[in-house]
Amino acid sequence: xxxxxQWPATLVQPVGSPLSLECTxxxxxxxxxxxxxxxxxxxxxxxxxxxxxxxxxxxxxQNLSASRPQDRQFILSSKKxxxxxxxxxxxxxxxxxxxxxxxxxxxxxLLVL
Amino acid sequence: SQKIxxxxxxxxxxxxxxxxxxxxYTNYSPAYLQWYRQDPGRGPVFLLLIRxxxxxxxxxxxxxxxxxxxxxxxxxxxxxxxxxxATYLCAxxxxxxxxxxxxxxxxxxxxxx
Numbered sequence: 706x707x708x709x710x711q712w713p714a715t716l717v718q719p720v721g722s723p724l725s726l727e728c729t730x731x732x733x734x735x736x737x738x739x740x741x742x743x744x745x746x747x748x749x750x751x752x753x754x755x756x757x758x759x760x761x762x763x764x765x766x767q768n769l770s771a772s773r774p775q776d777r778q779f780i781l782s783s784k785k786x787x788x789x790x791x792x793x794x795x796x797x798x799x800x801x802x803x804x805x806x807x808x809x810x811x812x813x814x815l816l817v818l
Numbered sequence: 819s820q821k822i823x824x825x826x827x828x829x830x831x832x833x834x835x836x837x838x839x840x841x842x843y844t845n846y847s848p849a850y851l852q853w854y855r856q857d858p859g860r861g862p863v864f865l866l867l868i869r870x871x872x873x874x875x876x877x878x879x880x881x882x883x884x885x886x887x888x889x890x891x892x893x894x895x896x897x898x899x900x901x902x903x904a905t906y907l908c909a910x911x912x913x914x915x916x917x918x919x920x921x922x923x924x925x926x927x928x929x930x931x
Contacts, residue, residue, distance in 0.1 A: 739918070739919070748921055748923035749862070751918055751919075762918075764918070795861050797861070799919070805867060806852070807852075807909075809861030809862050809863070810861055811861060812859070812860070812861050814859070
Protein backbone atom coordinates (compact mmCIF):
# COMPACT_ATOMS: atom_id res chain seq x y z
CA UNK A 706 0.00 0.00 0.00
CA UNK A 707 1.02 3.58 -0.51
CA UNK A 708 2.20 5.85 2.28
CA UNK A 709 3.31 9.44 2.39
CA UNK A 710 5.74 10.88 4.89
CA GLN A 711 6.55 14.43 5.86
CA TRP A 712 9.16 15.77 8.20
CA PRO A 713 9.67 17.42 10.46
CA ALA A 714 6.25 17.38 12.10
CA THR A 715 6.85 20.73 13.81
CA LEU A 716 9.40 23.45 13.21
CA VAL A 717 10.12 26.78 14.86
CA GLN A 718 12.44 29.00 12.88
CA PRO A 719 13.65 32.61 13.20
CA VAL A 720 12.87 35.16 10.51
CA GLY A 721 15.55 35.17 7.84
CA SER A 722 16.60 31.56 8.37
CA PRO A 723 16.45 28.94 5.59
CA LEU A 724 13.84 26.21 5.32
CA SER A 725 13.74 22.71 3.96
CA LEU A 726 10.67 20.50 4.29
CA GLU A 727 10.73 17.01 2.87
CA CYS A 728 8.00 14.76 1.56
CA THR A 729 8.42 11.19 0.37
CA UNK A 730 5.93 8.72 -1.04
CA UNK A 731 6.21 4.95 -0.89
CA UNK A 732 4.43 2.24 -2.80
CA UNK A 733 3.77 4.04 -6.06
CA UNK A 734 5.73 5.24 -9.07
CA UNK A 735 5.69 8.53 -10.93
CA UNK A 736 3.07 10.16 -8.73
CA UNK A 737 1.89 13.72 -9.14
CA UNK A 738 3.08 15.62 -6.06
CA UNK A 739 1.68 18.75 -4.43
CA UNK A 740 2.59 21.26 -1.72
CA UNK A 741 -0.20 23.14 0.05
CA UNK A 742 -0.12 25.70 2.81
CA UNK A 743 -2.89 26.29 5.31
CA UNK A 744 -2.82 29.41 7.46
CA UNK A 745 -4.53 29.19 10.85
CA UNK A 746 -8.29 28.91 10.36
CA UNK A 747 -7.99 29.20 6.61
CA UNK A 748 -8.35 26.99 3.57
CA UNK A 749 -5.72 25.10 1.60
CA UNK A 750 -3.59 27.14 -0.75
CA UNK A 751 -1.86 25.21 -3.53
CA UNK A 752 1.79 26.30 -3.69
CA UNK A 753 3.50 23.93 -6.12
CA UNK A 754 2.82 20.76 -8.04
CA UNK A 755 5.00 18.36 -9.98
CA UNK A 756 4.21 15.76 -12.61
CA UNK A 757 7.75 14.37 -12.82
CA UNK A 758 11.37 14.64 -11.73
CA UNK A 759 12.60 18.18 -12.12
CA UNK A 760 9.18 19.44 -13.28
CA UNK A 761 7.76 22.07 -10.96
CA UNK A 762 4.75 24.33 -11.48
CA UNK A 763 4.33 27.29 -9.18
CA UNK A 764 0.85 28.48 -8.35
CA UNK A 765 1.57 31.52 -6.23
CA UNK A 766 4.57 33.84 -6.45
CA GLN A 767 6.19 33.84 -3.06
CA ASN A 768 9.23 33.39 -0.92
CA LEU A 769 9.28 29.62 -1.40
CA SER A 770 10.59 27.18 -3.98
CA ALA A 771 10.12 23.47 -4.61
CA SER A 772 12.25 20.74 -6.07
CA ARG A 773 11.77 17.12 -7.04
CA PRO A 774 15.19 15.49 -7.12
CA GLN A 775 13.80 11.93 -7.16
CA ASP A 776 10.59 10.36 -8.38
CA ARG A 777 9.02 10.08 -4.94
CA GLN A 778 10.66 12.98 -3.15
CA PHE A 779 9.35 16.52 -3.03
CA ILE A 780 11.13 19.30 -1.18
CA LEU A 781 9.88 22.74 -0.18
CA SER A 782 12.56 25.34 0.49
CA SER A 783 13.18 28.94 1.34
CA LYS A 784 16.40 30.90 1.55
CA LYS A 785 15.03 33.45 4.04
CA UNK A 786 11.84 32.87 5.97
CA UNK A 787 9.29 35.61 6.55
CA UNK A 788 6.77 35.83 9.38
CA UNK A 789 4.03 35.29 6.80
CA UNK A 790 5.50 31.88 5.95
CA UNK A 791 4.09 30.46 9.18
CA UNK A 792 1.42 27.86 8.64
CA UNK A 793 0.60 24.20 8.20
CA UNK A 794 2.34 22.70 5.16
CA UNK A 795 0.80 19.67 3.55
CA UNK A 796 2.25 17.42 0.89
CA UNK A 797 -0.07 15.31 -1.25
CA UNK A 798 0.18 12.78 -4.06
CA UNK A 799 -2.07 11.45 -6.75
CA UNK A 800 -1.70 8.74 -9.38
CA UNK A 801 -0.21 10.14 -12.58
CA UNK A 802 -2.85 10.62 -15.22
CA UNK A 803 -5.60 10.21 -12.65
CA UNK A 804 -7.89 13.08 -11.86
CA UNK A 805 -9.22 11.47 -8.77
CA UNK A 806 -8.36 11.01 -5.14
CA UNK A 807 -5.51 12.99 -3.66
CA UNK A 808 -3.74 11.58 -0.60
CA UNK A 809 -2.30 13.91 1.99
CA UNK A 810 0.63 13.56 4.34
CA UNK A 811 0.50 14.32 8.07
CA UNK A 812 1.73 17.89 7.57
CA UNK A 813 4.44 20.12 9.01
CA UNK A 814 3.52 22.94 11.32
CA LEU A 815 5.92 25.85 10.79
CA LEU A 816 6.15 28.80 13.14
CA VAL A 817 8.39 31.68 12.11
CA LEU A 818 9.32 34.03 14.93
CA SER B 819 -11.30 34.11 -11.95
CA GLN B 820 -12.24 30.71 -10.61
CA LYS B 821 -13.83 30.69 -7.20
CA ILE B 822 -15.02 28.00 -4.80
CA UNK B 823 -17.31 29.09 -2.02
CA UNK B 824 -18.21 27.20 1.11
CA UNK B 825 -19.98 28.61 4.12
CA UNK B 826 -17.21 29.85 6.37
CA UNK B 827 -19.49 29.92 9.40
CA UNK B 828 -19.42 26.81 11.54
CA UNK B 829 -22.45 24.56 11.36
CA UNK B 830 -23.68 23.53 14.81
CA UNK B 831 -26.04 20.60 14.74
CA UNK B 832 -27.68 18.28 17.22
CA UNK B 833 -26.69 14.62 17.19
CA UNK B 834 -29.02 12.55 15.05
CA UNK B 835 -29.97 15.42 12.73
CA UNK B 836 -28.87 15.86 9.13
CA UNK B 837 -26.10 18.33 8.36
CA UNK B 838 -26.18 19.92 4.91
CA UNK B 839 -23.15 21.73 3.51
CA UNK B 840 -23.00 23.77 0.33
CA UNK B 841 -20.25 24.18 -2.22
CA UNK B 842 -20.73 26.78 -4.96
CA TYR B 843 -18.26 27.37 -7.74
CA THR B 844 -17.85 29.96 -10.47
CA ASN B 845 -15.85 29.96 -13.69
CA TYR B 846 -15.41 26.21 -13.45
CA SER B 847 -16.71 23.47 -15.68
CA PRO B 848 -15.85 20.54 -13.44
CA ALA B 849 -15.85 17.02 -14.77
CA TYR B 850 -16.16 15.85 -11.18
CA LEU B 851 -16.18 17.17 -7.64
CA GLN B 852 -14.65 15.72 -4.50
CA TRP B 853 -15.37 16.10 -0.81
CA TYR B 854 -12.73 15.72 1.90
CA ARG B 855 -12.78 15.71 5.67
CA GLN B 856 -10.10 17.47 7.72
CA ASP B 857 -9.60 17.06 11.45
CA PRO B 858 -7.59 19.67 13.41
CA GLY B 859 -3.86 19.32 12.86
CA ARG B 860 -4.29 16.60 10.24
CA GLY B 861 -4.27 16.40 6.47
CA PRO B 862 -7.57 16.12 4.55
CA VAL B 863 -8.97 12.67 3.92
CA PHE B 864 -10.97 11.79 0.80
CA LEU B 865 -14.64 10.99 1.32
CA LEU B 866 -16.58 11.01 -1.93
CA LEU B 867 -16.27 11.83 -5.61
CA ILE B 868 -19.20 12.66 -7.87
CA ARG B 869 -18.97 13.03 -11.65
CA UNK B 870 -20.74 15.58 -13.81
CA UNK B 871 -23.12 12.97 -15.19
CA UNK B 872 -24.13 11.79 -11.71
CA UNK B 873 -26.84 13.55 -9.79
CA UNK B 874 -26.28 11.85 -6.48
CA UNK B 875 -23.73 9.66 -4.73
CA UNK B 876 -24.01 7.89 -1.39
CA UNK B 877 -21.58 6.30 1.01
CA UNK B 878 -22.94 5.03 4.31
CA UNK B 879 -24.43 8.10 6.05
CA UNK B 880 -23.00 10.52 3.49
CA UNK B 881 -24.78 11.82 0.42
CA UNK B 882 -23.51 14.20 -2.24
CA UNK B 883 -25.46 15.89 -5.01
CA UNK B 884 -24.06 17.74 -7.99
CA UNK B 885 -26.02 20.28 -10.01
CA UNK B 886 -23.93 21.57 -12.90
CA UNK B 887 -26.68 24.02 -13.88
CA UNK B 888 -26.69 25.66 -10.47
CA UNK B 889 -22.92 25.16 -10.20
CA UNK B 890 -23.42 23.68 -6.79
CA UNK B 891 -22.79 20.56 -4.77
CA UNK B 892 -24.55 19.66 -1.55
CA UNK B 893 -23.02 17.37 1.06
CA UNK B 894 -25.29 15.70 3.58
CA UNK B 895 -24.42 13.86 6.77
CA UNK B 896 -27.46 11.95 7.97
CA UNK B 897 -27.94 10.73 11.53
CA UNK B 898 -24.99 12.89 12.53
CA UNK B 899 -22.72 11.83 15.37
CA UNK B 900 -20.21 13.79 17.48
CA UNK B 901 -17.45 11.88 15.64
CA UNK B 902 -18.57 13.65 12.45
CA UNK B 903 -17.32 16.95 13.89
CA ALA B 904 -14.63 18.18 11.50
CA THR B 905 -14.06 20.58 8.63
CA TYR B 906 -15.37 19.47 5.25
CA LEU B 907 -13.73 20.66 2.04
CA CYS B 908 -15.00 20.53 -1.51
CA ALA B 909 -12.77 20.42 -4.58
CA UNK B 910 -14.20 20.70 -8.10
CA UNK B 911 -11.94 19.57 -10.90
CA UNK B 912 -12.03 20.13 -14.62
CA UNK B 913 -10.43 16.75 -15.19
CA UNK B 914 -8.01 16.67 -18.06
CA UNK B 915 -7.73 20.44 -18.01
CA UNK B 916 -5.12 20.26 -15.28
CA UNK B 917 -3.27 18.15 -12.79
CA UNK B 918 -4.00 20.36 -9.83
CA UNK B 919 -6.83 20.20 -7.30
CA UNK B 920 -8.06 23.43 -5.72
CA UNK B 921 -10.08 23.38 -2.52
CA UNK B 922 -12.80 25.53 -1.07
CA UNK B 923 -12.21 27.15 2.30
CA UNK B 924 -14.14 24.43 4.10
CA UNK B 925 -17.08 24.38 6.47
CA UNK B 926 -16.59 23.36 10.09
CA UNK B 927 -19.26 21.05 11.47
CA UNK B 928 -19.82 20.63 15.21
CA UNK B 929 -22.21 17.87 16.25
CA UNK B 930 -23.43 18.24 19.79
CA UNK B 931 -24.55 15.21 21.79
